[in-house]
Amino acid sequence: MIRAIYAVVVLDLKRAWLDRIRLAVGLLQPLLYLFVLGSGLGSSSNLAGNYRPYIFPGVLGLSLLFAAVFSAITIVFDRQVGFFKAVLVAPLPRPAIAFGKIAAGAIQSFTQGLIILPFAPLAGVPLSLHAFVGLVGAMLLAAMTFSAMGVAVAARFTSTTVFPVVSNAVLLPMFFLSGALYPLRTTPHWMQIAAHFDPVAYAVDLMRGEVLSTPGSMVTSAHVPQFFFPPLLSIAVLVGVIAVLAGSAVKTFNRGEDDSSLGAARFNWRR
Amino acid sequence: MSSPASNAAPFPAVAVRGLVKRYGTVEALQGIDLTVNPGEMFALLGPNGAGKTTLFSILATLRTPTEGSAAVLGHDVVSARDAVRKAMGIVFQEPAIEQRLTGRDNLHLMGLFFGLSRAAAHQRAAELLERLGLSDCADRPAKTLSGGQRRKLELARALVTDPGILFLDEATLGLDVDARRMFWGQVCGFTSTGRTVFFTTHYMEEAEVADRIALIDAGQIVALDTPRALKARVGGGVTRLQTEDDSRARVWLTERGFTPEAPGKELMLVHADPAGLLPEILRNLPVKVQRVEVHEPSLEDVFLKLTGRGLAAEIGAAPAGGGRGR
Numbered sequence: 001m002i003r004a005i006y007a008v009v010v011l012d013l014k015r016a017w018l019d020r021i022r023l024a025v026g027l028l029q030p031l032l033y034l035f036v037l038g039s040g041l042g043s044s045s046n047l048a049g050n051y052r053p054y055i056f057p058g059v060l061g062l063s064l065l066f067a068a069v070f071s072a073i074t075i076v077f078d079r080q081v082g083f084f085k086a087v088l089v090a091p092l093p094r095p096a097i098a099f100g101k102i103a104a105g106a107i108q109s110f111t112q113g114l115i116i117l118p119f120a121p122l123a124g125v126p127l128s129l130h131a132f133v134g135l136v137g138a139m140l141l142a143a144m145t146f147s148a149m150g151v152a153v154a155a156r157f158t159s160t161t162v163f164p165v166v167s168n169a170v171l172l173p174m175f176f177l178s179g180a181l182y183p184l185r186t187t188p189h190w191m192q193i194a195a196h197f198d199p200v201a202y203a204v205d206l207m208r209g210e211v212l213s214t215p216g217s218m219v220t221s222a223h224v225p226q227f228f229f230p231p232l233l234s235i236a237v238l239v240g241v242i243a244v245l246a247g248s249a250v251k252t253f254n255r256g257e258d259d260s261s262l263g264a265a266r267f268n269w270r271r
Numbered sequence: 272m273s274s275p276a277s278n279a280a281p282f283p284a285v286a287v288r289g290l291v292k293r294y295g296t297v298e299a300l301q302g303i304d305l306t307v308n309p310g311e312m313f314a315l316l317g318p319n320g321a322g323k324t325t326l327f328s329i330l331a332t333l334r335t336p337t338e339g340s341a342a343v344l345g346h347d348v349v350s351a352r353d354a355v356r357k358a359m360g361i362v363f364q365e366p367a368i369e370q371r372l373t374g375r376d377n378l379h380l381m382g383l384f385f386g387l388s389r390a391a392a393h394q395r396a397a398e399l400l401e402r403l404g405l406s407d408c409a410d411r412p413a414k415t416l417s418g419g420q421r422r423k424l425e426l427a428r429a430l431v432t433d434p435g436i437l438f439l440d441e442a443t444l445g446l447d448v449d450a451r452r453m454f455w456g457q458v459c460g461f462t463s464t465g466r467t468v469f470f471t472t473h474y475m476e477e478a479e480v481a482d483r484i485a486l487i488d489a490g491q492i493v494a495l496d497t498p499r500a501l502k503a504r505v506g507g508g509v510t511r512l513q514t515e516d517d518s519r520a521r522v523w524l525t526e527r528g529f530t531p532e533a534p535g536k537e538l539m540l541v542h543a544d545p546a547g548l549l550p551e552i553l554r555n556l557p558v559k560v561q562r563v564e565v566h567e568p569s570l571e572d573v574f575l576k577l578t579g580r581g582l583a584a585e586i587g588a589a590p591a592g593g594g595r596g597r
Contacts, residue, residue: 003388007380011369014376014380015369015371081365081370083366085333085365085367086381086428087384089332089359091353091386092384256333257328
């Protein structure tokens with residue numbers, strides 16, 4: 001099983017290495033959010049100068065999320081060109097395919113997140129060693145969750161033209177509801193309720209709590225308590241989400257090429 | 272590497288019983304029974320949409336049967352999927368190698384997929400590249416290889432496990448004659464060690480090398496025999512006539528007890544002794560004959576005789592559906 005997961009991960013990372021330019025380009029969007037949107041919105045927010053440090057974990061979440069889901073597109077592409085059949089006819093346990101794909105996506109996503117960390121001081125986030133370790137842990141969990149989301153959804157698609165459209169339609173609302181760009185505590189009640197159903201919200205909240213735990217950060221601000229969700233709840237929710245989505249991906253891979261039972265007749269996705 | 276297949280194998284290489292596959296209301300396979308013997312070179316022929324690819328994907332564990340059962344080297348394709356996957360190699364009509372990675376990387380990864388250690392996978396990759404004459408281009412991205420080399424790489428990928436049975440689904444589609452000959456040379460080397468090959472093709476001369484051929488049409492096996500026995504079903508020889516007025520000629524021939532068929536812009540006549548028959552027809556036929564051809568029956572003729580339709584005919588909206596891409 002470990003060897004099988006390793007094989008799937010090696011395949012994906014070898015290919016990701018060919019696309020390493022993505023890491024550099026993937027840096028642009030978060031920096032844009034951090035320094036342009038951050039400066040613009042910060043001046044009109046009651047967080048004022050603390051706005052940029054506030055959204056730093058949110059922007060981190062954004063880049064983890066998009067990098068993870070984007071790397072899952074290889075599954076759709078492989079299905080479209082037929083390469084995925086070679087994976088499916090190999091005697092790999094289907095859970096190994098699912099976990100290998102999730103792990104490979106999480107590694108790519110985490111790497112993308114890591115190269116944003118050096119910008120923390122520029123964004124006004126002083127990181128203590130303690131907060132750094134906590135943040136990296138939270139980032140790993142977030143990367144796994146987002147990658148599991150990408151894999152579970154991508155496993156059901158065969159068209160590289162449809163998948164990005166659908167995933168964007170799902171990702172943006174999840175990002176906006178996550179409290180990445182504004183404190184959930186001050187949002188309307190319905191948004192706070194909706195956030196409880198948004199895995200991205202738990203992931204962002206966990207990372208933010210770690211960032212804000214550094215002494216001298218804006219943790220003193222009465223508007224922004226350290227965590228919106230209890231951290232243990234966040235961890236439990238994220239682990240649960242990973243388990244459920246991995247299970248869903250395993251189920252889909254178990255069907256092989258068979259779309260007759262996938263509901264493809266109802267949803268025209270896979271055509 | 273051990274050789275999992277031998278002539279003493281207690282199981283048929285492929286055993287298919289009452290196999291039905293439905294996609295919604297479409298019945299792509301309508302009760303297939305088939306036994307392929309170990310060491311046999313077995314061909315499956317049929318027009319597009321006849322159900323070949325569906326049958327292949329079921330044997331390859333990529334789809335599950337709606338009814339009936341199928342076993343590969345004694346392993347059930349549903350309950351013993353992993354055993355089937357370990358025992359077979361398969362070449363698909365679509366490319367199933369990662370085009371951006373090198374041939375060596377592709378084979379190495381496949382080795383890991385099949386549970387080899389890193390060292391064993393490296394060794395196996397090098398061995399196969401050498402054997403298939405790909406060593407020189409093994410370290411170039413697969414997309415830069417020629418069509419023939421890429422197909423050989425596909426074959427190498429299928430052989431990574433040292434399989435007891437090799438499935439080839441239109442494996443030579445789009446290759447030129449030389450590349451096809453080379454490819455089949457490699458495949459024949461594989462069967463000479465007592466392993467089974469189960470293949471589909473659109474090229475009739477490729478099917479001729481099979482020990483036995485199953486003709487499939489609209490989800491059913493319409494005939495299963497050796498190439499020679501299949502051709503004997505047509506009997507004697509085939510005469511093809513083009514006349515000024517085919518329909519009149521057809522009526523005239525029918526009145527004289529022949530059974531002409533009109534597959535296209537010509538009449539086809541099967542007779543035990545075409546050479547003896549022809550002078551009489553030419554002398555007496557009331558319409559002017561433009562062209563005559565007499566030949567041994569081909570597999571194409573057999574299929575035509577059995578189904579009333581040509582093999583190569585592209586049947587876009589095949590009634591049975593379930594062709595490639597499903």
